[in-house]
Amino acid sequence: MSSADLTLTEDGIPLKQKLARTTALQRRRALLLTLPLVLFLVVSFVIPIGQMLFQSVHNDKVSAVVPNFAEAILQWDGQGLPPESTFEIFVKDLAKAKQVREVGRTVGNMATRINYEMPGSRSLFTSTARKAKKIEAPYKENLIKINKKWANPAIWLTIQRAARDITPAFYVAALDLKYDKNGEVVQADELYQIYLNNFMKTIWVSALITLICILLAYPVAYLLSVLPLRQSNLLMIMVLLPFWTSLLVRTTAWIAILQTEGIINDILVFLGFITDDGRIQMIYNQTGTIIAMVHILLPFMILPLYSVMKTIPPSYMRAALSMGAKPIYAYRKVYLPQTLPGLAAGTLLVFILAIGYYITPALVGGEDGLLISNLIAYHIQKSLNWSLGAALGTILLVVVLVLYWLYNKLIGIDKLRFG
Amino acid sequence: MSAESPLVRFENIQKSYDGEILVVKDFNLDVAQGEFVTMLGPSGSGKTTCLMMLAGFEPATHGEIYLKGKPINKVPPYKRGIGMVFQNYALFPHMTVAENLAFPLEVRGMGKSEREARVKRALDMVQLGEFGGRRPMQLSGGQQQRVAVARSLVFDPDLVLMDEPLGALDKNLREQMQYEIKHLHEQLGLTVVYVTHDQTEALTMSNRIAVFDDGIVQQCAAPAALYEKPENAFVANFIGENNRIMGTVTALADGQATVKSESGDTIIAQQINVDNVGDRTTLSLRPERVTVAPGEGNTENTFSAKVKELIYHGDHIRTRFTVCGHDDFIVKVPNSANHAALQEGNTVTIGWKMEDCLALDA
Numbered sequence: 087m088s089s090a091d092l093t094l095t096e097d098g099i100p101l102k103q104k105l106a107r108t109t110a111l112q113r114r115r116a117l118l119l120t121l122p123l124v125l126f127l128v129v130s131f132v133i134p135i136g137q138m139l140f141q142s143v144h145n146d147k148v149s150a151v152v153p154n155f156a157e158a159i160l161q162w163d164g165q166g167l168p169p170e171s172t173f174e175i176f177v178k179d180l181a182k183a184k185q186v187r188e189v190g191r192t193v194g195n196m197a198t199r200i201n202y203e204m205p206g207s208r209s210l211f212t213s214t215a216r217k218a219k220k221i222e223a224p225y226k227e228n229l230i231k232i233n234k235k236w237a238n239p240a241i242w243l244t245i246q247r248a249a250r251d252i253t254p255a256f257y258v259a260a261l262d263l264k265y266d267k268n269g270e271v272v273q274a275d276e277l278y279q280i281y282l283n284n285f286m287k288t289i290w291v292s293a294l295i296t297l298i299c300i301l302l303a304y305p306v307a308y309l310l311s312v313l314p315l316r317q318s319n320l321l322m323i324m325v326l327l328p329f330w331t332s333l334l335v336r337t338t339a340w341i342a343i344l345q346t347e348g349i350i351n352d353i354l355v356f357l358g359f360i361t362d363d364g365r366i367q368m369i370y371n372q373t374g375t376i377i378a379m380v381h382i383l384l385p386f387m388i389l390p391l392y393s394v395m396k397t398i399p400p401s402y403m404r405a406a407l408s409m410g411a412k413p414i415y416a417y418r419k420v421y422l423p424q425t426l427p428g429l430a431a432g433t434l435l436v437f438i439l440a441i442g443y444y445i446t447p448a449l450v451g452g453e454d455g456l457l458i459s460n461l462i463a464y465h466i467q468k469s470l471n472w473s474l475g476a477a478l479g480t481i482l483l484v485v486v487l488v489l490y491w492l493y494n495k496l497i498g499i500d501k502l503r504f505g
Numbered sequence: 506m507s508a509e510s511p512l513v514r515f516e517n518i519q520k521s522y523d524g525e526i527l528v529v530k531d532f533n534l535d536v537a538q539g540e541f542v543t544m545l546g547p548s549g550s551g552k553t554t555c556l557m558m559l560a561g562f563e564p565a566t567h568g569e570i571y572l573k574g575k576p577i578n579k580v581p582p583y584k585r586g587i588g589m590v591f592q593n594y595a596l597f598p599h600m601t602v603a604e605n606l607a608f609p610l611e612v613r614g615m616g617k618s619e620r621e622a623r624v625k626r627a628l629d630m631v632q633l634g635e636f637g638g639r640r641p642m643q644l645s646g647g648q649q650q651r652v653a654v655a656r657s658l659v660f661d662p663d664l665v666l667m668d669e670p671l672g673a674l675d676k677n678l679r680e681q682m683q684y685e686i687k688h689l690h691e692q693l694g695l696t697v698v699y700v701t702h703d704q705t706e707a708l709t710m711s712n713r714i715a716v717f718d719d720g721i722v723q724q725c726a727a728p729a730a731l732y733e734k735p736e737n738a739f740v741a742n743f744i745g746e747n748n749r750i751m752g753t754v755t756a757l758a759d760g761q762a763t764v765k766s767e768s769g770d771t772i773i774a775q776q777i778n779v780d781n782v783g784d785r786t787t788l789s790l791r792p793e794r795v796t797v798a799p800g801e802g803n804t805e806n807t808f809s810a811k812v813k814e815l816i817y818h819g820d821h822i823r824t825r826f827t828v829c830g831h832d833d834f835i836v837k838v839p840n841s842a843n844h845a846a847l848q849e850g851n852t853v854t855i856g857w858k859m860e861d862c863l864a865l866d867a
Contacts, residue, residue, distance in 0.1 A: 404562050405595035407582040409609030409660065416583075419608070423599045 135483075142476035146251045147199035150191050152179035156249040159242070164269070168242055173225035180211075181218035202471060203255060203265065204244045210235050240267040256477035281461065281478060285485070288458040291376060292440035298380045299387040299436050300429065307391035307428075312400070325388050328381065337449045340378045344369040344450075370452030378446045383439055387432035394428030430497045438486055458482055510574045511535035512664060512696050513559065518568035520554050528554050530720035532568070536664075536698060541690050543699045543707040546717030547743070555717075556666055556700045561585050573663065583612075588657035588665040592672055594649045596641035602628070602652050603637035609660040627659040628652075630689070647678045654686065658693070667699045671706060683709045704744050708732070716740050737778060738865040741789040748795075748834050750788040751867065754779050762864040764788060768830025773805045774862040785867035792823075794861035795836040797853055804856030810834065812851045822847070828855065 093101040149156035155176045162168045183193050197211035210233055221228050230237045247255060247265065258264065258271055262279040266272045273279070306325065310318050328336060343349045346365040354360045368374060398421065406416035444459040451460065458478065465475030493499070513536040520529040529551040536542045544552035557563040559570060561582030569576045577585060596605050606624040615623070628634050631651035641649055650670060657665050667686075671679045687710045690697055701707055707714045708728040715725040716739070724731060724740045735741035742749065752772065756763040762776040764786055772788060779786045799807060810828035817823075821837040824847060828834045836855060838847065847853065 399593060399595070401591040401593060401595040402597060404560070404582070405589065405591055405597075406608070407562075408560055408585075408587060408589040408666075409656070410583050410586065410612045411608070412583055412612075415612065420597055424597075 138476045138479050141473055142256055142480045143252055143254065143473075145199060145248075145253060145256070145473045147190075147195050148245065148248045149251055151183045151186070151193060151196040152176065155179040159246045159249050162242070162246060164243060164246065167226065167237070167239055170224060170226050173229060174223070177218050177221045177225050177229065180215050181221075184215045184218060198470075200244055200248050202259065202474070203248065204241065207235075207241060207244070210241070243267070243269050256471075256473040257481075259474055260477040260481055281458075284456070284458050284461055285481070288441055289485070291372065291457065292437050295376055295379050295383060295440045296387075296433055296437045298376070299384055300433065302380070303384055303387035303391055303432065304425075304429075307388050307395055310388070310392045311395035311398075325385055329385060333382065333445060334449075336382065337378055337446055340374070340381070340450060341369055344374060344377065369450050370455070372451070372455040374450040374452065375447045375455035375457070378450050379440060379443060382446060383436045386435045386439060390431040390435065391425060391428040394425050394431075398424050426497075430493075434490070434493060437489070441486060442482065510571075512538045512540075512573060513698065514571040515555065515559075516569050516571065518555065518558065518570065519566050520551070520558060520563065521566045527566075527720055529558075532720075532722060534715055534722065534725065536696060539694050539696055541687075541695075541697045541699065541710060541712045543701060543711040543714045544717055545701055545704060545707040545714050545743075548702055550717035551720045552700050552702075552715075552717045553668060556668055556698060559698065560587055560589055560666055586660075586662050586664075588660065588662035590653045590657045590665070590667040590670040592669045594641070594653040594670075596649055596652055596656070598641055600640075601637065602633070602639050602641065602644070605641065605652060606637075606656050606659050609656070613660065623659055627655040630658070631655045631685075646674050647682065650674060650682055651685070654689070658689070658695070664696050664698065667697060669701050670699075671701070671703075679703075679706070680709075686710060708744070714744075716743060718743070734777075735789065735863065735865070738787040738789065738867070741787075741863065741865055746792050746835065748790045748792060748831065750790070750829055750831055752786055752788060754782050754784045754786050754864065757782055761859060762786070764864060766829045766831075770808060770829040772829070772862065773859045774864040775860050777863045777865050779864045779866065786864045787867050789863045789865055790857060790861060792835040792837045793821075793839075795855055795857045797824075797836065797838055797847070797855050799854065799856035805859040806862065807854055807856035809852055810855045812847050812849050812853065815847060815849060826855065 095101055095104045155172070158172045158175045159168060162172060180193065183191075183196070186192055193211060193215040197208045200211065201208040214229070214232060214236075217232055221232070235241060244265070247253065247269065255265075259274075260281050262274045262282045263271050264274040264278070306321070310321055310325070312318075313321065341348070345351070346367060348369075350368065351360070351365045355362050355365065360366065368377070402420050402424070403416055406420040407413065411419065441457075442459050443457065444463055447455050447457045448460050448463070451457070459482070462475050462478045462482070465471045465478065490499075513534075515532050515534045518529055518532040519527055520532075521527050532551070532555055534542070534555075544555060546552045554563060558565050561577070561580065565578055569578055571577065572580075572585065572587075596602075597608070600608070603624050606627055607620050610620045610623055624637065625634065628637055631654060633648060633651055633655070636644065636648065636652075641652065644652065650673075653670065657667075670686075671682050674682060683706055686697075689695065690710070699707075699710065708731075711728055713725060713727055714731055716723045716731065718739050723743075724736045726734075731740060731744050735744060738749070741747050750764075750766050750772065752764040752766040754762050755765050755771070757776055757779070760776050762774045762779055764772045764774055766772055766788075774786075774788050796804060808828050810826035812824060813827055813832070814825040815822055816825075818837075819840065821839050824836045824838050826834045826836060
């Protein structure tokens, strides 16, 4: 806009500027109101996510324990074995590190870090560290004398990679890949390929749960929207009842119902459909995970569907019928398309909740019902490989964002109606 | 009404939703081919229920509805071939205007080219030829209304039902649409059953009006007859404005009723539905049939009245009098060249003719 077009107020100040000035207080006040939430989100959400992203590519266990050596090994060209001088620094650093008791900076921590990439190498470091004080020149020769594994160039390549603080190694591991002995990224052995399969399984199980939720929720939501107020209120209470019960109680109830000595199996045996030996395994496997999670996530599908259906007046269907459309045709052409915003919102909500669900699969999932979030929890709580956990978490986040983006492309986020 | 069998016949229709209360008590109505019949009544009087039964969305509890001589109680709505315009238009929001109009044609398996031709003709008919590609939400209320009308007509139904279609429009637009629908009815020779609670709308458009109250048709007649010759107090009150004077019949002779009002004044009225001397009666008198300073002998009834209030309405002056003990007696004094110059507080004579004052049920 050229200055000639600027609308001026009486006193010659551009209108835009004047308007901004008069509404400034209002805007500041509104901003102030959101401040607590913004601060809360920053502390509890933005910072942790940032930390996770950082953690997934950052691990300084080697450089923190043997700093001088870490610097030296990075100078090495990777051909054959490192030079004698590097060996010397290694032995001296190792001897010094043996004295450190500070958690996170011990030789054990370093050994664990390298063990991630070269399974079975942990004891090599701990045992060598115990003897490090006594090792004298020539260091290379004497070190190999203590343990001839030190003559293997692969171990030095692995250490060199681990000496870098910023590393893609955990993504390599999370994607079922590994470094071969020349340092090339290749597919991991079949036995160790667990994460990609689990990602695929998690997506598949979440999709299945979402589909079952749609099939179960749609008629209920429709009923809710057309019943007289008194009955629909009762039904709504029944829909919301699960929300008022502890997640643990609900899941435990499913165990009581579904286990091999549980109610359903007892009834089936009593009625003679199955023999006492042929009791069906319905829990502590994928089936159990799916049943319990459908139950828990169902309200998240029903509520957005209901809120949309509630706004569709019955006259639309009547209009379609009066124009000669048979009920099913009218339903498909007129009613269903109008419920799509609610269906889309429910689908997105349930799928994203399912893909990151942790507690239910942990309780009733058994072996094959575990989802990716359980593996992430395992690495955070048990194996303490936080970097790998963070890498898996980041991949999950990326998957969700990609799905969200796809969804937005296909349906359009602005069309969603959550209620 | 034509001699051949009517297009629509309601026969002893009763309807109850809860098994306790009859919403429609005993409904009988014939609608002839080409007729515009309005069901008029206050809300809850059963008029919409009757329309829904005709459309097939509500089953009749008792009685039979005939369409072209065939009983249709068991015919589902999609086989009745009745066009319908709904109160909120019910235009499908996810379809364009053209798709909305094409919907009934598609259902009938009509070919694409014929469909398009028909849609175009229907849109041109309501002067919306340019709007086929728009979504209903992008149209104004009046335009949506026209689309709804076009959609109900596009498949050439035998009968078009309209359920308070103009209720959501503002006053000017409503009047304009009344004329448009009336003209469509005349040009296309449509048969229309129309439901409204707005008496002006009913009077403007209809050939006949069935006035509903309390599940019963109080009177079914042409607009002029309803206004001029209401058969009972409800109709007189519901159609147009009227002054009501309560009284007791003291004499009946030659279609004339002599009535003593509660204030003790004697009024001569036309006997409509009072049968016995001594009966209570409601006298109904239209505000425009009262003359100020009528002149000796011109009117059977002449009283002195006190002006309470004058409201200037442009074409007439609405004047509130106290007369015959009635504190709220309205007279429309025409704003003509030689109209009486009234002041608040004046006492003047007013009068009315016997035949303009109807003695109805109390």
